[in-house]
Amino acid sequence: MSTPRFLIFGFVALVLQGALSQLGLPVVVLPQLMLLVVIGAAFSGSTVPGVISAFLLGIVLDLSSAVLVGPWAGAFVTVYAGLALVSQRLFLESGLVAAFVALVAAIVAGTFFALLSPHSDLAALEHVVQIFGQAAVTAALAPWLVAVVAKPGQRRMATSVRNSSSLSAA
Amino acid sequence: MARVLLGITDRFSARGQVIGTAIALLCVSFLLTAYSSRHPEVAQVGSVVVGEAVAPFGSALEAAKDGTSAAWSRYVHLSGVSIENDQLKQRLARAEGDLASMSEIGRENARLRELLRFSSEAGVAGVAASVVGSDPSGWVRGALINRGTSSGVDIGMAVVTPQGVIGQVVAASPDTARVLLITDHSSGVDAIVQSSRVRGVLQGAGASGCELRFVTKDAAIKLGDLVVTSGLDRVYPKGLVLGTVAALSSSGPGLFQAVSVKPSADVQRAEEVLVVGVPKHLDPSIPGGASR
Numbered sequence: 001m002s003t004p005r006f007l008i009f010g011f012v013a014l015v016l017q018g019a020l021s022q023l024g025l026p027v028v029v030l031p032q033l034m035l036l037v038v039i040g041a042a043f044s045g046s047t048v049p050g051v052i053s054a055f056l057l058g059i060v061l062d063l064s065s066a067v068l069v070g071p072w073a074g075a076f077v078t079v080y081a082g083l084a085l086v087s088q089r090l091f092l093e094s095g096l097v098a099a100f101v102a103l104v105a106a107i108v109a110g111t112f113f114a115l116l117s118p119h120s121d122l123a124a125l126e127h128v129v130q131i132f133g134q135a136a137v138t139a140a141l142a143p144w145l146v147a148v149v150a151k152p153g154q155r156r157m158a159t160s161v162r163n164s165s166s167l168s169a170a
Numbered sequence: 171m172a173r174v175l176l177g178i179t180d181r182f183s184a185r186g187q188v189i190g191t192a193i194a195l196l197c198v199s200f201l202l203t204a205y206s207s208r209h210p211e212v213a214q215v216g217s218v219v220v221g222e223a224v225a226p227f228g229s230a231l232e233a234a235k236d237g238t239s240a241a242w243s244r245y246v247h248l249s250g251v252s253i254e255n256d257q258l259k260q261r262l263a264r265a266e267g268d269l270a271s272m273s274e275i276g277r278e279n280a281r282l283r284e285l286l287r288f289s290s291e292a293g294v295a296g297v298a299a300s301v302v303g304s305d306p307s308g309w310v311r312g313a314l315i316n317r318g319t320s321s322g323v324d325i326g327m328a329v330v331t332p333q334g335v336i337g338q339v340v341a342a343s344p345d346t347a348r349v350l351l352i353t354d355h356s357s358g359v360d361a362i363v364q365s366s367r368v369r370g371v372l373q374g375a376g377a378s379g380c381e382l383r384f385v386t387k388d389a390a391i392k393l394g395d396l397v398v399t400s401g402l403d404r405v406y407p408k409g410l411v412l413g414t415v416a417a418l419s420s421s422g423p424g425l426f427q428a429v430s431v432k433p434s435a436d437v438q439r440a441e442e443v444l445v446v447g448v449p450k451h452l453d454p455s456i457p458g459g460a461s462r
Contacts, residue, residue, distance in 0.1 A: 015227040018306035027308035055195045063216040065310040066341035066348040070203030081192030118356045
């Protein structure tokens with residue numbers, strides 16, 4: 001995915017996420033739309049500009065809270081790098097895989113943020129519920145939103161490269 | 171075969187670059203986190219840019235939401251009318267829409283009147299503002315208001331409603347400001363219990379409201395006691411209502427009792443607020459204040 005496309009999707013996700021929050025949606029069921037953009041970008045093929053864009057999106061999300069800079073940036077980079085490591089072993093076309101990846105990624109990102117931020121406490125049940133609740137909602141939306149974000153051509157290419165690699169190995 | 175192997179090698183080296191960059195950026199994020207926790211002005215300055223960029227979209231979505239709810243109310247009210255009365259339905263729909271929007275304006279008017287009355291009764295002059303956004307991540311209990319430095323709103327000012335205190339301004343741009351709510355875990359307010367004058371620090375506890383910290387076990391507090399600002403933190407004017415004591419427990423270990431406080435104001439759902447107090451940079455009692 002091209003860097004401008006990635007950043008535009010990220011900005012739209014930020015606005016929508018803010019709007020959902022403003023509508024009074026309980027934080028437990030607030031989907032991590034920006035994280036889905038990061039997952040979609042990683043599914044399209046992991047690149048150095050991609051990981052830098054993930055970092056920048058995290059910084060923007062951090063800045064939108066005006067308190068601490070860094071936790072979301074670190075969480076997004078971790079998720080992007082993690083997906084870069086495993087994406088070739090995943091059947092990216094499957095919605096179930098996208099949902100599972102989003103579930104794990106949202107738990108990892110939420111935990112990462114909770115560990116670094118003074119606004120959360122992993123010992124508090126409220127925050128553990130929040131991490132898992134948000135992860136479940138994010139996972140439920142993943143099959144559709146990741147498909148919109150990830151460029152189909154690139155996803156197919158990634159799959160075909162993986163298949164050709166498997167054939168060569170065989 | 172060689173081409174395939176070369177391709178795989180290239181992919182591995184590309185992946186290595188991504189991982190290497192990610193590790194470097196992860197280190198940067200740790201350093202930024204550590205630095206910004208000691209220097210909050212970094213986040214405040216950066217958030218000005220983000221706030222200015224996002225605020226117009228937030229306001230537009232808010233307007234769209236109002237329009238949608240008006241259209242929905244029209245639809246609901248007309249669902250039983252027969253198709254022959256189409257023209258009448260349209261007129262009725264328009265009237266219903268107008269009524270809905272007038273009713274909304276009326277409610278907003280009432281809230282603003284209450285805000286003005288509170289401002290004059292409490293003797294606190296301030297800037298009236300509307301809440302136009304909240305924290306998108308859901309982890310920080312914050313709000314975005316539509317008044318900034320051009321209206322006299324600045325960092326360190328208190329944000330209140332007639333029902334009670336909402337929070338304080340932590341970042342301000344010319345047209346918007348970010349508010350950290352009193353229910354956020356990193357928020358603290360110097361508070362006193364009105365009846366017994368027992369002092370403590372009101373700390374945010376997320377969804378469960380707030381906790382009054384550092385109250386010794388022998389302090390005379392009872393359920394329903396009103397907790398107000400002490401004014402000693404130089405952020406919140408003295409005597410503003412924070413909340414009421416909702417639960418008490420002295421059974422735990424340590425010197426202090428656990429005091430849960432239910433905020434008087436609905437901090438998550440406030441729509442019109444008043445920003446009061448003196449900006450930090452103009453406060454002569456703060457070292458370095460009044461120098462900017």
